[in-house]
Amino acid sequence: xxxxxxxxxxxxxxxxxxxxxxxxxxxxxxxxxxxxxxxxxxxxxxxxxxxxxxxxxxxxxxxxxxxxxxxxxxxxxxxxxxxxxxxxxxxxxxxxxxxxxxxxxxxxxxxxxxxxxxxxxxxxxxxxxxxxxxxxxxxxxxxxxxxxxxxxxxxxxxxxxxxxxxxxxxxxxxxxxxxxxxxxxxxxxxxxxxxxxxxxxxxxxxxxxxxxxxxxxxxxxxxxxxxxxxxxxxxxxxxxxxxxxxxxxxxxxxxxxxxxxxxxxxxxxxxxxxxxxxxxxxxxxxxxxxxxxxxxxxxxxxxxxxxxxxxxxxxxxxxxxxxxxxxxxxxxxxxxxxxxxxxxxxxxxxxxxxxxxxxxxxxxxxxxxxxxxxxxxxxxxxxxxxxxxxxxxxxxxxxxxxxxxxxxxxxxxxxxxxxxxxxxxxxxxxxxxxxxxxxxxxxxxxxxxxxxxxx
Numbered sequence: 001x002x003x004x005x006x007x008x009x010x011x012x013x014x015x016x017x018x019x020x021x022x023x024x025x026x027x028x029x030x031x032x033x034x035x036x037x038x039x040x041x042x043x044x045x046x047x048x049x050x051x052x053x054x055x056x057x058x059x060x061x062x063x064x065x066x067x068x069x070x071x072x073x074x075x076x077x078x079x080x081x082x083x084x085x086x087x088x089x090x091x092x093x094x095x096x097x098x099x100x101x102x103x104x105x106x107x108x109x110x111x112x113x114x115x116x117x118x119x120x121x122x123x124x125x126x127x128x129x130x131x132x133x134x135x136x137x138x139x140x141x142x143x144x145x146x147x148x149x150x151x152x153x154x155x156x157x158x159x160x161x162x163x164x165x166x167x168x169x170x171x172x173x174x175x176x177x178x179x180x181x182x183x184x185x186x187x188x189x190x191x192x193x194x195x196x197x198x199x200x201x202x203x204x205x206x207x208x209x210x211x212x213x214x215x216x217x218x219x220x221x222x223x224x225x226x227x228x229x230x231x232x233x234x235x236x237x238x239x240x241x242x243x244x245x246x247x248x249x250x251x252x253x254x255x256x257x258x259x260x261x262x263x264x265x266x267x268x269x270x271x272x273x274x275x276x277x278x279x280x281x282x283x284x285x286x287x288x289x290x291x292x293x294x295x296x297x298x299x300x301x302x303x304x305x306x307x308x309x310x311x312x313x314x315x316x317x318x319x320x321x322x323x324x325x326x327x328x329x330x331x332x333x334x335x336x337x338x339x340x341x342x343x344x345x346x347x348x349x350x351x352x353x354x355x356x357x358x359x360x361x362x363x364x365x366x367x368x369x370x371x372x373x374x375x376x377x378x379x380x381x382x383x384x385x386x387x388x389x390x391x392x393x394x395x396x397x398x399x400x401x402x403x404x405x406x407x408x409x410x411x412x413x414x415x416x417x418x419x420x421x422x423x424x425x426x427x428x429x430x431x432x433x434x435x436x437x438x439x440x441x442x443x444x445x446x447x448x449x450x451x452x453x454x455x
Contacts, residue, residue, distance in 0.1 A: 029075060031199050035082045040095070041102050043148045048287065049138060050106060053077055055290035059200060060112030061259045062250055064315070066204040069250070073105045076196055080104060080182065083191035083216070087181050091221050096154050100161035100182045101191060106142075107134025109280075110291045111263060112251075118264045120280065123271050129280050132163045132183070141283035165190075176224045186225070187380035188371035189215070189239065197242050204250050210242040211235060222384060222392045230383040233395050237404065240370035240377055247368045248410075257364040258321045258416055263294075265362075266311035270297050273304045321362050321416040324427040327434050327441070329411040334374060339365040340413045340433070345426065348433040354425035361426055362416040369409035376408050 024036040037045065044050055053074035063069040084101030108131045109115030120127040136159040142148065143155060157178075165183035184190035194212035201208035215236065218229045228236060250256070271277055276293065279285035297308050314320065329337050342361035349356055370377050382392040397404045415430040417423045434441040 027078065029079060029082070031195070031202065032079055032082050035078050037078075037081075038095070038098075040148075040150065041081065041099060043146065044099070044103060044142060047142050047146050049142050049145075049283070050074075050077075050103075052287050052290055053105065053108070055292055056108055056110060057291055058112070058196065059203070059250065060110075060114055060256075061263060062112075062204070062253070062256050064259050065253055065255050066250060068205055069200070069203045071199060071203045073108055076199060077102055077105050079195035079199060080192050083194050083212075084182055086216055087191055087219065088178075090216060090219055091177070091226070096157045097161060097178055097181050099154075099158045103139055103158065104135060104162045104182055104192060105131065106138045107131045107136070107283075107286070109134075109286075110289060110293055111260070114260045114264065118260065119267050120277060122264065122268055123277050127280075130166065132166060134280070134283070134286060135159075135162050138283045138287065141287075145284075174224075177221050177226050180226055188377045189226070189228075189236065189381065193239060193243060197239070197246065200246055200250065201242075206246075206249070208242065210238045212239075215239070220384060220387070222382070222390070225382060225392075227382045227384050227392045230385055230393075230395060233378075233383065236378060236381060244368055244370055247366075252364075252366040252368065252412070254323045254326070254414060255320065257366065257414065258323060258362075259315055261321055261362045261364060261416060262311050262315055266297065266308040266315075267293070269311070270305055270308035273302065274300075321418050322420055322423045324415040324417055324423055325430050326412055326414040327438075329413065330438060331407050333438070334409060334411055337411055340415075345415055345429045345433055348436060349425070349429045350432060353428065354422065356422065356425055356429060360418055360422050361429075362418055364414045364416070366412040366414065367409065368412065372408070374407070374409045 024038055025042060026034045026036045029035050051074070054072050056073040057063060057069070058071050058073055058076050059066075059069045081098055081102035085098045088095075088097045109120075113131075116127075116129055116131055120129050139155060139159055139162075143150060161179050161182050163183070164179040165185040180186050180190065182190055182192055194216070197210055198208055198212065214232055215228060218232055219226050221227070267276060274293075274296065276289070279289050294312055297305060298312050300309070340363050342358045342363055345361050345363065346356045346358055372380070376397065378397070379394060381394065383395055384390075384392050415426055417426040431441045
């Protein structure tokens with residue numbers, strides 16, 4: 001059975017006291033119920049930099065496909081704060097973990113991950129900027145700007161916990177397990193996922209069978225790492241499989257990606273006039289950037305922004321790039337696959353047809369995995385038999401079920417036509433490319449052009 005809201009609330013509110021509630025403010029959250037906020041956390045929350053998260057949709061442009069997906073980074077951050085507090089209460093840790101949960105997304109750019117993974121690399125020649133690093137910079141800025149009294153060692157720990165998923169720089173070798181609670185670079189189990197998996201599933205009207213409270217109540221520190229009961233192995237696997245399902249059905253939905261491709265084109269066109277990318281190194285400027293940049297482009301009358309405006313208008317009118325077809329890269333080819341470009345498709349046209357240009361084609365290379373690339377994340381997790389046992393051990397998949405996956409990553413390549421009249425030509429060139437690369441082509445999806453041919 002799936003996790004209900006009542007199940008989650010009843011579990012979380014047994015974790016008393018997460019803070020002295022006589023001196024706490026509380027807000028009601030539609031996933032976790034009442035969230036109690038301590039005084040130090042409120043000092044960060046009640047700043048314009050944190051309140052900016054209200055204007056960043058958690059799922060970027062997915063609301064254009066899933067109308068309910070309008071929740072924000074603000075509520076997700078409160079949720080991660082609350083779960084981080086529940087986790088540290090379970091294992092008797094420290095308040096810095098809660099602050100890391102609260103502030104882990106303070107450096108996020110507009111439109112979910114599209115800003116840092118698609119837009120910035122295009123306009124800044126392969127930028128490796130990350131929202132985690134900006135979160136660390138933003139925390140220093142907020143502390144200085146608002147004169148928040150907190151010791152420097154605590155702030156250092158908070159920042160290290162936020163960037164823990166992609167760096168090994170840590171100021172101490174003690175209590176390493178604390179760095180695995182909010183952003184777990186060791187095996188991917190963290191309260192950030194606990195919150196967004198349940199919150200995003202609910203917002204998009206999807207069921208969710210992942211029960212995070214089972215893991216929250218059973219976690220145990222052994223040998224400086226968080227371990228879980230062996231009988232919760234399938235719950236851990238459900239965490240990763242549910243995340244992968246969300247990537248496939250929501251985060252990388254074909255129409256969501258089509259809109260993202262259009263948005264990146266629009267932002268790229270506008271960047272040289274609005275200088276959007278120049279703010280990414282300075283927190284004092286970056287916090288002013290949010291999803292409303294689209295409205296800025298739309299109402300700016302300058303002729304130089306006409307191309308960007310027209311793209312935003314096309315999105316508003318649902319005249320989005322047309323999906324042509326997709327294929328999944330064969331397992332044997334995954335290791336050396338570098339991605340497909342519009343140029344690859346254009347170069348695969350047959351003579352005598354419509355002459356395509358690179359600017360007519362858009363491509364999305366979508367990688368979906370269980371958080372550890374082509375590796376099984378469960379290989380990095382240790383379990384224990386029961387609470388009387390002090391031995392930890394890994395569990396092999398084949399000791400649990402023969403139905404678990406043999407491959408842990410998919411690469412899906414999708415081709416889009418930017419102009420409706422070129423759908424047939426792009427589809428044909430894309431199929432030619434597949435034949436050239438793999439000796440076969442994917443099952444053909446219906447397009448208006450193909451329907452006409454059959455009629």
